[in-house]
Amino acid sequence: MPHEATEPLAGLKVVANASGVAAAYAARMLATMGANVVLVEPEGGCPLRREPPFLPGEQGADGMSSLFAYLAAGMTSAVVEPEAAAGREALATMLASADVYIDDTPVAARASLGTDETALAAAFPDLVHASVLPFGATGPKAGWKGEDVVVQHAGGEGFLLPNGLALEMFPDRPPLKIAGHFGEMQGGIATALAILSALWARPRCGGQYADVSSQDANLAIGAFAVQRLGDGSIEHRLERSFRYGGVIPCADGHVELLTLEQRQWDGLVELLGRPEWACNPALADGLERSRRGPQINRRIREWAAARKVDEIVDAGQKLGVPLARYKSPAEILADPQECHRGLFQPVPIEGTGEVGMLVSPFHFDGRPLSIRSGPPALAAAETDSV
Amino acid sequence: MTPLCGIRIADFTVHNAGPFCTHLLSQLGAEVIKIESAMRPDAFRKPHPVYGRMGPATFDQVASTKLSVRINLKKREGTALAKRIVAVSDVAAESFRPGVMDRLGLGYGALKAARRDIVMLSVSSSGQSGPDSHFAGYAPLFGAWGGLGAMTGYADGPPIEIRHVMDHSVGMNAAVALMAALHRRRATGEGSHVDVAAREVASSLVGDLLLLAAAGGEPARIGNAHPRMAPHGVYPAKGEDRWLALAVADDPQWAALARLMGREDLVSDARYASEAARRARIPDLDSIVMAWTRTQEAEAAVLALQAAGIAAHISFTTPEIVADPHLRERGAIVEVAEPDGTPRAAVGVPMRLSKAPEIGIHRGTPELGEDEDHIYGELLGMTREQRRALEDAEVIY
Numbered sequence: 001m002p003h004e005a006t007e008p009l010a011g012l013k014v015v016a017n018a019s020g021v022a023a024a025y026a027a028r029m030l031a032t033m034g035a036n037v038v039l040v041e042p043e044g045g046c047p048l049r050r051e052p053p054f055l056p057g058e059q060g061a062d063g064m065s066s067l068f069a070y071l072a073a074g075m076t077s078a079v080v081e082p083e084a085a086a087g088r089e090a091l092a093t094m095l096a097s098a099d100v101y102i103d104d105t106p107v108a109a110r111a112s113l114g115t116d117e118t119a120l121a122a123a124f125p126d127l128v129h130a131s132v133l134p135f136g137a138t139g140p141k142a143g144w145k146g147e148d149v150v151v152q153h154a155g156g157e158g159f160l161l162p163n164g165l166a167l168e169m170f171p172d173r174p175p176l177k178i179a180g181h182f183g184e185m186q187g188g189i190a191t192a193l194a195i196l197s198a199l200w201a202r203p204r205c206g207g208q209y210a211d212v213s214s215q216d217a218n219l220a221i222g223a224f225a226v227q228r229l230g231d232g233s234i235e236h237r238l239e240r241s242f243r244y245g246g247v248i249p250c251a252d253g254h255v256e257l258l259t260l261e262q263r264q265w266d267g268l269v270e271l272l273g274r275p276e277w278a279c280n281p282a283l284a285d286g287l288e289r290s291r292r293g294p295q296i297n298r299r300i301r302e303w304a305a306a307r308k309v310d311e312i313v314d315a316g317q318k319l320g321v322p323l324a325r326y327k328s329p330a331e332i333l334a335d336p337q338e339c340h341r342g343l344f345q346p347v348p349i350e351g352t353g354e355v356g357m358l359v360s361p362f363h364f365d366g367r368p369l370s371i372r373s374g375p376p377a378l379a380a381a382e383t384d385s386v
Numbered sequence: 387m388t389p390l391c392g393i394r395i396a397d398f399t400v401h402n403a404g405p406f407c408t409h410l411l412s413q414l415g416a417e418v419i420k421i422e423s424a425m426r427p428d429a430f431r432k433p434h435p436v437y438g439r440m441g442p443a444t445f446d447q448v449a450s451t452k453l454s455v456r457i458n459l460k461k462r463e464g465t466a467l468a469k470r471i472v473a474v475s476d477v478a479a480e481s482f483r484p485g486v487m488d489r490l491g492l493g494y495g496a497l498k499a500a501r502r503d504i505v506m507l508s509v510s511s512s513g514q515s516g517p518d519s520h521f522a523g524y525a526p527l528f529g530a531w532g533g534l535g536a537m538t539g540y541a542d543g544p545p546i547e548i549r550h551v552m553d554h555s556v557g558m559n560a561a562v563a564l565m566a567a568l569h570r571r572r573a574t575g576e577g578s579h580v581d582v583a584a585r586e587v588a589s590s591l592v593g594d595l596l597l598l599a600a601a602g603g604e605p606a607r608i609g610n611a612h613p614r615m616a617p618h619g620v621y622p623a624k625g626e627d628r629w630l631a632l633a634v635a636d637d638p639q640w641a642a643l644a645r646l647m648g649r650e651d652l653v654s655d656a657r658y659a660s661e662a663a664r665r666a667r668i669p670d671l672d673s674i675v676m677a678w679t680r681t682q683e684a685e686a687a688v689l690a691l692q693a694a695g696i697a698a699h700i701s702f703t704t705p706e707i708v709a710d711p712h713l714r715e716r717g718a719i720v721e722v723a724e725p726d727g728t729p730r731a732a733v734g735v736p737m738r739l740s741k742a743p744e745i746g747i748h749r750g751t752p753e754l755g756e757d758e759d760h761i762y763g764e765l766l767g768m769t770r771e772q773r774r775a776l777e778d779a780e781v782i783y
Contacts (some may be wrong), residue, residue, distance in 0.1 A: 004528075006570070006574070006576075007569040007570075008563075008566035008567055008569060008578075009564070009566055009569060010568075010570075010573075011573070015615035019406070022390055026669075031564075033513050038419075038588040050447075051613070051614060052613040052614050053598055053605070055597070055601045055603070056601055056602050062709050063601075066594045066597050066598040066601070066603070067594040069597060070593045070594040070597050071594070094410060096605060117740065121740070122752045128556075132625045134693065134697070135712065135735050138715070138716065138738065139711075139712040139713075139716045140398075140545075140711060140712045140715065141712040144692050144697075144699075145635075145692065145695065145696065145697035145698075146699065147612070147615070147618070147629045147633035147640070147697045148612075148633075149610055149612070149618060149619065149620065149632075149633055150631045150632070150633055150697045150698060150699045151512070151699075152631070152717075153629070153631035153699055153700070153701040153702060154445065154631075154699040154700075154702055155702070155707075155709050156702050156703075156704060157549075157551050158620070158631065158701050158702075159629070159701045159702060159703055160549070161495060161538075161549075162539065162540075162543075162546045162547075163546075163549065164538060164547055165543075165544050165707075166539055166543045166544055167544055168541060169543055169544070170543060172620065173540065174619065174620035174621065175620055175629060175701055176539070176540065176609060176610060176620075176628055177538075177548065177610050177620070177631075178534065178537070178538050178546075178548060178551070179534060179537035179538040179539075179592055179595070179607070179608075180534075180537060180591065180592045180594065180595060181591075181594070182534070182591050185591055186555060186558070189555065189558045189559055189562060190736040190737055191556065192562045192629075193410065193414075193558065193561050193562050193565065193737070194737040194739065196562060196565035196566060197389040197390060197414050197565060197737075197739070198389055198739060198741075199569065200389050200390060200393075200565065200569070200572075201387065201389035201390075201391075201741065201742070204387060205387060205741050206737055208740045208741040208742075209739070209740035210737055210738070210739055210740075211737065211738040211739075211740075212736065212738075213718070213736070214579060214717065215713075216713070216716060216718040216734075216736040216737070217736040218551075219707060219713065219718055219719075219733055219736070220410075220554065220558070220718070220733055220735070220736040221406075221550075221551040221554035221555050221557075221558060222550070222551050222554070222733075223447045223554065223732075224447065224550045225554050225588055225704045226447070226704060226707065226719070226732060226733050227443075227445065227446070227705075227732070227733075228704075228706045228729055229441065229443060229705065229708060229731070230446075230730035230731060231439050231444075234704055234705060235669075235704055240549070246526070246547055247544050247545060247546070247547060249720060254530075254536075254544055255530075256526045256527050256529075256535065256547065258524050258526055258527065259504075260524065265756070278462065285439050306600055315572055315722070317521070320522075322522060322523060322524060322527055324523065324526075324527035324530035324531050325528075325530060325531070325547040326530045326535050326536045327530065327531060327532075327533055327536060327597075328533070328536055329533050329536075329537070329592070329595055329599035329600075329605055329749060330599050331641045332531075332532070332533045333596065333599060333600055336516070336517050337512055337513075337516045337517055337518040337585075338586075338589070339517035340515065340516060340517060341513055341516050341583065341586065342454065343586055343589065344596075346602065349601075352601055353549065355597060355600045355601045356597075356600040357593070357597050357600070358589055358590055358593040358596055358597070360565040360586075360590065361559060361582060361583055361586035361587040361589070361590045362435065362559075362566075362580060362581065363513065363514070363515075363561075363580075363581035363583075364567065364570075364578050364579070364580055364581075365578050366514075366515065366581070375705065377696055
């Protein structure tokens with residue numbers, strides 16, 4: 001795979017001691033932008049290697065963890081047991097030539113390993129040391145455990161989902177998390193931002209310690225709920241549903257419809273074929289539409305139920321109506337837009353072969369990024385890759 | 387010293403995703419100049435009746451800590467003035483539909499002519515290239531296009547709209563990409579055009595599931611469940627609409643939970659002894675857990691679960707978030723002042739830096755054009771008369 005020296009972070013050396021998604025995702029973001037990332041693993045391998053679902057392997061066997069393969073692609077692996085003296089020495093050797101250390105070791109366990117904030121700052125004054133934990137490294141909950149579902153609910157958005165159709169169908173069910181590892185990944189993105197910011201300041205002030213919490217990151221992206229509280233309204237998933245539009249079931253799937261502006265509503269009326277109910281002069285007023293939202297939605301759903309998603313989206317786009325198909329993973333993989341953009345790139349994965357992997361949502365100067373290698377095999381012996 | 391002190395950003399972004407990016411960078415010390423016009427006021431400067439706000443916002447999260455100048459970009463003199471700001475900036479950020487900046491005469495080529503090593507950030511729904519690049523969109527559409535929407539939801543229900551968190555995650559991603567481009571500029575002296583596609587950000591957040599599909603697997607919606615852990619999910623606590631999230635990561639944690647629930651009998655029950663066994667009986671398992679959680683005050687139950695080594699938290703409401711001592715201590719929730727001095731809570735920058743304790747929101751939402759004395763007067767050296775002439779010509783407008 002081509003790997004150009006002009007990649008934004010070419011030359012940056014990162015050591016990642018990541019047992020969870022947040023730390024690994026931060027390292028992945030840096031790796032896809034050109035950083036050289038060494039993943040430090042215990043002898044049994046990074047726990048993420050054991051997270052299902054697994055890719056299909058040879059002769060029906062399970063292959064590699066899909067999550068691990070996605071997160072660790074482009075990294076090299078080094079087996080280090082930091083609890084042993086030799087391991088601590090190996091880690092210190094790596095950190096001596098590194099720019100960045102990413103760590104998600106529980107904060108209470110760091111001092112005995114010599115990897116707490118004070119020890120690393122003294123030993124490696126130019127190192128950017130990034131800690132990412134579910135609740136951060138300081139504060140009353142610093143020692144708390146948190147998986148993705150936990151940090152999404154601790155950050156506020158968990159309580160506010162679902163909205164719209166799903167909530168109408170299942171009003172009594174527990175609130176819902178966003179899929180996969182969304183909450184932990186936000187912690188990773190915030191960590192990557194902290195690292196690049198601290199590196200920017202390094203010529204002026206040397207290395208420093210960044211303390212990132214996945215809860216904080218989820219709260220940050222959910223900040224509008226706090227803003228609305230200050231404006232006098234408490235958000236709740238029931239009140240937050242769009243009055244009309246939203247997830248609309250069609251004959252062959254679901255479409256998202258959202259008309260926030262008058263011209264978009266006018267386009268929707270055209271799309272619907274100017275039915276009598278939609279041409280009612282009262283509905284020219286946005287506030288009145290909001291009041292009559294449920295009735296409007298009933299009509300839209302009746303209309304959409306007999307039509308195919310593509311038919312609605314194609315006609316709607318021409319009329320300036322914001323519409324999108326709820327795409328399945330298979331549809332995204334085959335989508336001409338994603339193919340044009342080079343979003344997926346064949347990556348070799350041990351036990352499975354070459355598989356198309358999403359590289360990065362960023363282009364620099366009109367070009368997609370690339371991944372330099374597949375996910376690493378577990379290094380055979382201590383410090384193999386150092 | 388704030389880490390990004392010295393970086394200046396000409397901020398043309400609108401809506402949520404782009405402004406959240408520059409808001410994050412402003413909290414980290416960048417000087418962000420928000421370029422606006424009375425011709426097209428930003429959403430927060432208008433009423434938002436759907437959310438019960440009948441006038442302009444007195445505080446807007448993503449506009450805080452920014453400076454404001456007025457420029458009417460519909461006028462040629464307006465774009466010339468914008469380029470003068472770009473010429474003294476490190477970054478120009480925008481989030482119009484692809485093509486709009488070019489039509490305004492402010493495309494990457496034009497900005498590069500104004501400043502050779504400018505880093506331009508473009509945030510859009512589908513990216514700057516490709517057959518869908520002209521698509522306009524909002525957060526729920528990004529989630530729908532990108533697969534995050536289809537993967538989220540109850541197993542037997544429809545896909546889910548991903549709301550503002552989608553926009554803001556795009557903004558946080560864009561901040562990372564922008565910083566990477568600045569590092570490259572520092573190393574090579576070259577600027578660049580950074581193109582962030584919101585729908586691709588949505589896809590990147592389910593990249594593991596897309597990889598599974600590419601290898602022939604069929605990922606599906608699983609609600610609050612987890613492919614390995616059980617029990618795992620959101621359970622009702624005592625009281626109306628009161629919930630807690632918990633995740634049992636291994637067998638010892640299951641034993642700890644069973645004891646906490648007063649169900650010593652389950653510790654040795656072979657039906658639940660292993661992860662695989664528990665996953666095969668999720669409905670039974672959830673009923674058992676629910677029977678206990680329903681009788682518990684959420685806060686006490688969460689404290690007990692964490693003390694037993696099990697990941698758990700209350701499904702926090704917004705008032706709880708604002709009052710939480712942990713978030714306050716971390717600066718994740720901060721107090722800001724309204725223009726009349728009334729305090730209110732806001733969300734801080736999601737990190738703590740050992741050598742920059744002062745990062746975060748240090749100023750509220752600027753009035754339209756509030757910082758023109760500084761930007762036009764001090765930075766660009768324009769005289770009062772020059773500014774007045776541009777105001778009369780509705781260029782500074």
